[in-house]
Amino acid sequence: MVVEAGHFSLILALFVAAAQAVVPLAGAARGNAAWMAFAKPAAISQFLLLAFSFAALTQAYIVSDFSVLNVVINSHSAKPMIYKITGVWANHEGSMLLWVLVLAGFGMAIAAFGRNLPPSLRARTLGVQALISVGFLLFIIFTSNPFERMLPPPADGQGMNPLLQDMGLALHPPFLYLGYVGFSVAFSFSIAALIEGRVDAAWARWVRPWTMVAWVFLTAGIALGSWWAYYELGWGGFWFWDPVENASFMPWLVGTALLHSAIVVEKRDSMRAWTVFLAIITFALSLLGTFMVRSGVLNSVHAFASDPTRGVFILVLLLLVTCGSLALFAWRGPTLKSPILFRPVSREGGLLLNNLLMSIGAAVVLLGSLYPLFLDAVGGGKVSVGSPFFNAVFLPLMVPMILAMAFGPMLNWKRGDLIGAAQRLRVAFAAMVLGAGAAWVMVTDGPVWGLVGSGLAAWLFVGTLVEIFERARHFKGGLAAGLRRLARMPRANWGMTLGHLGLAVVIMGITAAGAWKRESIQVMKPGQTVTLSGYDFKFEGARQGNGPNYFYTRGTFTVSRNGKPIVTLEPEKRTYPVRGTPTTEAAIYPLFTGDLYTVIADPEKDAKGKETGGYVTRLYFNPLVSWMWAGYLIMVFGGGISLSDRRYRIGAPVRKSKAAPVNASAKGA
Amino acid sequence: MKRLYYILPLLVVAVLGGFFAVGLTLNSKDLPSVLINQKMPPLDLAPIKGSDRGLKTEDLLGTVSLVNVFGSWCIACKIEHPFLMKIKAQNRVPLHGIDWREKTPDDGPNWLARKGNPYILVGDDPVSKAAIALGVTGAPETFIIDYKGVIRYKVIGPMTEKIWQETVGPIINELRRVQAEELAGKNKQKGGTS
Numbered sequence: 001m002v003v004e005a006g007h008f009s010l011i012l013a014l015f016v017a018a019a020q021a022v023v024p025l026a027g028a029a030r031g032n033a034a035w036m037a038f039a040k041p042a043a044i045s046q047f048l049l050l051a052f053s054f055a056a057l058t059q060a061y062i063v064s065d066f067s068v069l070n071v072v073i074n075s076h077s078a079k080p081m082i083y084k085i086t087g088v089w090a091n092h093e094g095s096m097l098l099w100v101l102v103l104a105g106f107g108m109a110i111a112a113f114g115r116n117l118p119p120s121l122r123a124r125t126l127g128v129q130a131l132i133s134v135g136f137l138l139f140i141i142f143t144s145n146p147f148e149r150m151l152p153p154p155a156d157g158q159g160m161n162p163l164l165q166d167m168g169l170a171l172h173p174p175f176l177y178l179g180y181v182g183f184s185v186a187f188s189f190s191i192a193a194l195i196e197g198r199v200d201a202a203w204a205r206w207v208r209p210w211t212m213v214a215w216v217f218l219t220a221g222i223a224l225g226s227w228w229a230y231y232e233l234g235w236g237g238f239w240f241w242d243p244v245e246n247a248s249f250m251p252w253l254v255g256t257a258l259l260h261s262a263i264v265v266e267k268r269d270s271m272r273a274w275t276v277f278l279a280i281i282t283f284a285l286s287l288l289g290t291f292m293v294r295s296g297v298l299n300s301v302h303a304f305a306s307d308p309t310r311g312v313f314i315l316v317l318l319l320l321v322t323c324g325s326l327a328l329f330a331w332r333g334p335t336l337k338s339p340i341l342f343r344p345v346s347r348e349g350g351l352l353l354n355n356l357l358m359s360i361g362a363a364v365v366l367l368g369s370l371y372p373l374f375l376d377a378v379g380g381g382k383v384s385v386g387s388p389f390f391n392a393v394f395l396p397l398m399v400p401m402i403l404a405m406a407f408g409p410m411l412n413w414k415r416g417d418l419i420g421a422a423q424r425l426r427v428a429f430a431a432m433v434l435g436a437g438a439a440w441v442m443v444t445d446g447p448v449w450g451l452v453g454s455g456l457a458a459w460l461f462v463g464t465l466v467e468i469f470e471r472a473r474h475f476k477g478g479l480a481a482g483l484r485r486l487a488r489m490p491r492a493n494w495g496m497t498l499g500h501l502g503l504a505v506v507i508m509g510i511t512a513a514g515a516w517k518r519e520s521i522q523v524m525k526p527g528q529t530v531t532l533s534g535y536d537f538k539f540e541g542a543r544q545g546n547g548p549n550y551f552y553t554r555g556t557f558t559v560s561r562n563g564k565p566i567v568t569l570e571p572e573k574r575t576y577p578v579r580g581t582p583t584t585e586a587a588i589y590p591l592f593t594g595d596l597y598t599v600i601a602d603p604e605k606d607a608k609g610k611e612t613g614g615y616v617t618r619l620y621f622n623p624l625v626s627w628m629w630a631g632y633l634i635m636v637f638g639g640g641i642s643l644s645d646r647r648y649r650i651g652a653p654v655r656k657s658k659a660a661p662v663n664a665s666a667k668g669a
Numbered sequence: 670m671k672r673l674y675y676i677l678p679l680l681v682v683a684v685l686g687g688f689f690a691v692g693l694t695l696n697s698k699d700l701p702s703v704l705i706n707q708k709m710p711p712l713d714l715a716p717i718k719g720s721d722r723g724l725k726t727e728d729l730l731g732t733v734s735l736v737n738v739f740g741s742w743c744i745a746c747k748i749e750h751p752f753l754m755k756i757k758a759q760n761r762v763p764l765h766g767i768d769w770r771e772k773t774p775d776d777g778p779n780w781l782a783r784k785g786n787p788y789i790l791v792g793d794d795p796v797s798k799a800a801i802a803l804g805v806t807g808a809p810e811t812f813i814i815d816y817k818g819v820i821r822y823k824v825i826g827p828m829t830e831k832i833w834q835e836t837v838g839p840i841i842n843e844l845r846r847v848q849a850e851e852l853a854g855k856n857k858q859k860g861g862t863s
Contacts, residue, residue, distance in 0.1 A: 277678065284682070291689075319686045326679040333675040370688070377691040602783055 003068055006056025007147035010097075013049035013104070014137040016042055020107075020130035024123035028195075036123035043111040043126050046133065047104040054101050057146050058088050067153040070094065070146045076157040078549045079165070086170035092310075093146035095173055099290070100136045102174075102181040103129070106210075110185060117206060124192035125185075132184055135317045143310045165576075168228035172221055176248055179218025180286035183255055185210035187283035190276040191325055194332040199276060204266035207279070209643055211262060212495075215255050216639035222248050223632035234584030234599045236519060236620040238628070239510075241390040246369040247289035250362045254282045257358035260351045268348055268413060273329075273336040274355070280329060284322040285362070291318050292369070346416040350408030357401040364393050395449070402456045402507065405500055406463025410470075424466060431462035446515045453511025461504035468497055495642020502634030509628025512594070518621040523604045523614040533621040535596060536560050542600060542615050550574040552585075555600035555615060559589065566591075571600045594623035709818045710802040714767065714792025718774045719782075724765055724792030729814050733844045734763040735837075736812045737788070737828075738800060740770055741780035743808040749827035753787035762841055766791040769800050769808055813840055816848045 020042035027035025060068045061084045064077045074091040075084055089098040107129040114122045140146070189207045193199045225248065230238040239245060258278040264271045291314045342348040368389050406428055410421040422429075435458025436451040443450065469475075471489055475482030518533045526541035540556040552572045559566045569587035576583070589596040597620035604614040709726050716723040729736070737753065739746040756764055766788035768777035777793065794800055803812065813822040822840050824832060 273675070281678070315686070315689050318689075319682070322682050323679060323686070326682055330672075330676040330679050334672055370685070374688055377688050605779065605782060 002056050002059050003065065003147055003149070006053045006060075007145075009049045009056070010053040010137070010147070011141060013046050013053065013100075014134065014141060016046045016049060017104075017130045017133040017137055020046060021127050021134055023127075024130075025127035028120040028123040028127070031120075033119065036119050039123045039126035039130075040111040042130070043104070043107040046130070047101075047108040050097075050101045050104045054088075054097055057094060057097060058085060061085060061088050064157065065153075066155075066157055067149055067151060068146075069148040069150040072150050072154055072157045074157070076549070078156075080548055082167075083165045083170070089173050090170070093140070093144045095177075096136065096140050096144050097146055098174065099177055099181060100133060100140065102177050103133055103136065103184060106181060106185050107133070110188075110210075114206075121189075121192050121196060121203075124195055125188045128188040128191045129184060132188075132321065135320065139310075139313050139317060143313050166228060166232055168224055168232065172224040172228060174221075175217050175224055176221030179214050179216075179221050179255075180248075180251060180289060182210065182214025182217055183251060183258075183279075183283045183286050185214070186258060186279040187325070190279040191328065193276060194325075194328050194336075197332060197335050199265065199272040199336050201266050201269055204262045204275070205647075208259070208262045208266065211255065211259050211279075212639055212643050215252075215259055216636055216643070218248070218252050218255060219632065219639065220636050222252060223629065223636070227629065230625070231586050231588055232583065234586045234618070236517065236586075236597050236599075236618070236622060238513070238625070241368070241387045243369050244293050246365050247292045250365050250369075251282050251285040251289060253358045253362040253365070254278055254285055257355040257362075258282050260354050260358075264348050264351050268341070270338050270341060270348060271352065271355075272338040273333045276333065276336060277329060278355070278359075280322075280325045284318070284325075285366075287314075287318045287321060291315060341414065343415045345411065345418045347408060347411045347413045349416070350404055350411055353404050354401060354408065357397055357404075361394055361397050361401075364397065365390065368393070399452070399456065402460050402503075405503075406460055406466075409464075409467045409496065409500075424470065425463055428459050428463035428466055432456070432459035434458060443516050450511055450515030453507060453515065457504050457508035457511060460507065461501060464497055464500040464504065490647065491645035492642045492647065495638045495640075495645070498638025498641060499635050502631045502636075502638055504631070505627050505634060506631030509624045509626070509631055512624035513622045513628065516623045519618065520620075521616070521618045524617045525612075525614045530617075530619055532619055533594070533623075534561055535566070535621060537596075537598065537619050539615070539617060542603070547574065550576045553600060553603070553615075555598070555617065557587070557598050557617075557619075559596050567596065569596065569598045571598045573600055573602070590626040592626070594621055595625045596620075597622055705820055705823065707820060709812075709814055709820055712792065712799050712802065714794055714799055717768050717777050717781075717791050717793045719778045720791065722790060724767065724790045726818060728765070728790055730816065730818050732763060732816050733841055733848065734765060734814050736765050736767060736814060738767045738769050738794075738803070738805050738808050738810045738812075740768065740808050741776040742770070742772070745807075745827050746809045747784075749809050749829075750784055750787070752828055752830065752833075754785050755830075757787040761838075763789055765789055767794050767799050767803075768792065769794045769805065770797060771795055811837075813837065813844070815844045 020039060023035050023042070024039035027033070027038065057068075057070070059065075060071050061075055062081070064071065064075060064084070066072050070091065070093050074094070075087050079087070088094045107126060110122070110125060110129065114125075117125070186207050189203065189210070193203055222245075225245070226238045229240065229245075230236075258275065261271050261275045261278055265275050291311075406425060407418070407421050410424055411417070432455040436455035439446070439451050439454035468486065471493075472482035472485050520530055520532055522530065524530065524539040526539055529536050529538045531537070536559065538558045538560070540558060542553055542555040545552055545554065552574045554570050554572045557569045557571075559569060567589045569589055571587040572585040574583045574585060584599050584601070586597055586599045588598075599618040599620075601616035601618070603611045604616060606612055709729060712724065712726045714724045724736075735756075737749075739749075753764060756762065764787055768791055771777045771793075774793070774795070777791070781788075781791070792799065797805075799805075803810075807825070809827055811824040811828050812820050813824075815821050821844060822836070824837060828837065
């Protein structure tokens with residue numbers, strides 16, 4: 001019964017979304033206030049209907065209702081409760097339902113927080129939001145219905161891919177979707193602005209916090225995905241330039257560019273058309289990400305869940321959204337043209353450079369991800385583009401960007417003084433040389449780019465600190481006076497500072513873990529010791545046992561340095577009998593200087609298939625990996641701080657007096 | 670002239686869209702094999718290490734069988750493997766294997782020893798001799814061969830219970846029916862002449 005109600009509620013949501021798309025847009029075109037006002041209740045009811053629908057599916061998973069096909073395929077009664085719940089979105093149908101739920105959630109948030117928006121802009125934004133909803137609800141109902149029944153119900157389910165039974169991955173899709181879908185708000189605002197033919201500082205001020213929300217979630221989502229790959233796949237790496245990873249990285253790059261160009265629109269009323277263009281492209285890339293993962297167009301032949309009908313449907317949807325909005329942009333974009341009122345060396349110039357490098361970076365990643373498809377389509381055979389291409393083309397692009405990142409905030413709007421900024425940054429130059437030099441002394445046999453990365457990380461970190469130091473006016477008048485000045489600094493500025501500091505820490509982590517990783521793969525017998533980067537990994541032995549829904553082989557390593565014990569690590573290799581698939585559970589001990597990372601594989605067998613008592617083991621020392629995770633956290637935290645800036649919650653400057661009390665009451669509610 | 674800049678993105682996306690559309694059709698799982706309904710090319714593959722019998726085309730005559738191309742390096746084969754073990758356990762149809770492109774002669778046998786061997790006969794194909802003759806595009810691929818040694822169908826990617834229920838199973842049943850009919854017809858003819 002609940003399942004049917006959920007299904008019905010899903011279909012009802014489609015009709016509500018259709019009405020929400022048509023009525024407010026028509027109302028805004030005809031200046032009909034009542035029709036425009038319809039958007040708000042529609043957005044709220046659409047969200048409630050989808051929330052009910054999602055709850056109904058979750059309920060079917062919790063009680064293991066095996067008359068629902070989706071539950072049969074993706075769940076099992078012996079699965080721990082937490083993974084029954086996360087199983088709801090660990091599959092195609094459920095994750096698409098989560099997608100539209102998040103979309104409707106953002107729609108409702110616009111309706112709820114958008115009181116100070118001009119009514120026509122709000123109506124149009126919600127109308128566009130609903131159009132996207134309609135497309136995806138049609139997709140779900142016609143090609144990916146999670147409520148499909150299976151009669152007669154089987155005795156038990158087929159289980160969930162064991163790789164996915166993991167907390168990191170359980171949280172990864174919701175965050176990623178909050179990021180992807182969050183960019184729909186900037187997109188809808190842009191389309192609405194194109195229809196209205198007006199983009200101004202007030203518009204940018206409304207768009208910026210939404211873009212920031214999406215960016216924060218996307219950053220967290222990417223970090224979680226990377227973290228999962230790091231400890232679950234057991235290869236000691238955290239980024240593989242895999243098409244699916246690239247799919248989430250491209251919107252991040254362009255979204256970051258958007259975050260910065262919106263600042264120029266707000267502060268300087270310049271780069272308007274470009275910002276609207278970025279908003280469209282960011283969301284288009286988010287959709288492309290969904291398309292690439294869901295259609296299996298890329299690693300097609302052996303993709304897990306590829307279904308041509310679905311692929312065609314998403315492709316049509318993607319092209320409709322992208323071509324439709326870009327056609328509108330081609331038509332109305334020129335009216336948004338804004339005069340360029342700044343010199344190349346200026347704050348705007350720095351932000352523009354950031355935009356260009358981020359966009360080129362995204363284009364490179366897009367090219368690399370799609371090149372195999374292009375070649376295949378023109379009959380050139382199947383190839384794969386791997387990390388060598390991306391490392392060779394993408395990473396050098398980031399060098400000028402990181403150099404510029406410390407300069408940008410030091411420059412004035414309109415016209416900056418490059419020489420002056422360079423002089424003020426001399427401490428950062430010194431830090432760059434010191435950083436690279438220290439790396440050279442400590443790791444004599446590493447690659448050159450390891451030194452470059454260390455130098456750049458030190459440059460960015462210290463350069464950002466210099467900016468803060470100047471804001472405290474060099475702590476003139478004592479520490480307290482300086483701190484008081486910093487306390488008065490707008491939160492959005494703290495967001496920028498933390499974002500840049502976080503990135504510096506991430507760069508250091510990525511550089512160290514990439515350039516100076518030590519690994520060793522061998523067969524070890526109990527009692528044997530392997531030494532890696534000065535750490536002695538002693539293999540104590542392995543034993544078999546049972547977990548809640550799997551069997552395991554668990555190895556025991558004691559790690560010591562110069563005879564002083566550090567930690568005992570117990571990596572596992574698990575086999576889930578329901579699916580018969582194995583997973584590796586690496587045992588990792590994070591130190592400040594790096595991670596001790598151990599993996600155990602199968603027992604060694606001789607020619608006759610008899611076990612020799614030895615085990616295949618992989619041992620890694622991954623320098624500074626925890627710095628990378630810490631850096632991500634700092635960036636996400638910075639975004640959060642920036643969001644709490646009260647300037648974001650107040651409407652356009654002209655409306656300040658009227659909007660502020662309204663918002664205060666909204667906050668209280 | 671300036672207007673062109675605003676139209677440019679639309680054109681780029683239109684071209685991209687074209688490539689995606691072609692890409693989707695290219696990679697459809699129903700990619701036809703040129704060898705369908707043709708006789709299995711003559712093969713004589715050496716046994717893999719630790720076994721004394723390889724795989725010959727003649728081994729495939731007389732009954733409907735499956736030939737599965739796999740490799741220990743292939744992730745998708747790992748996913749498919751439990752289902753192949755099920756085919757063997759339930760004795761659904763004779764299943765043979767072609768061990769494709771192993772780095773060392775030990776890799777394939779070790780993999781099978783570790784995970785279980787679902788195959789009756791396994792031929793070693795380190796240099797893609799058989800794979801080229803059969804037009805294999807990637808592992809795993811599974812060929813359905815009828816009792817006369819004619820290739821009747823090819824499954825690209827891991828076989829699953831769903832694919833079995835929808836295509837492979839019905840095709841095998843049909844081929845067995847044809848075989849029974851044809852053999853019955855022959856026997857009748859034989860009976861008539863003698």
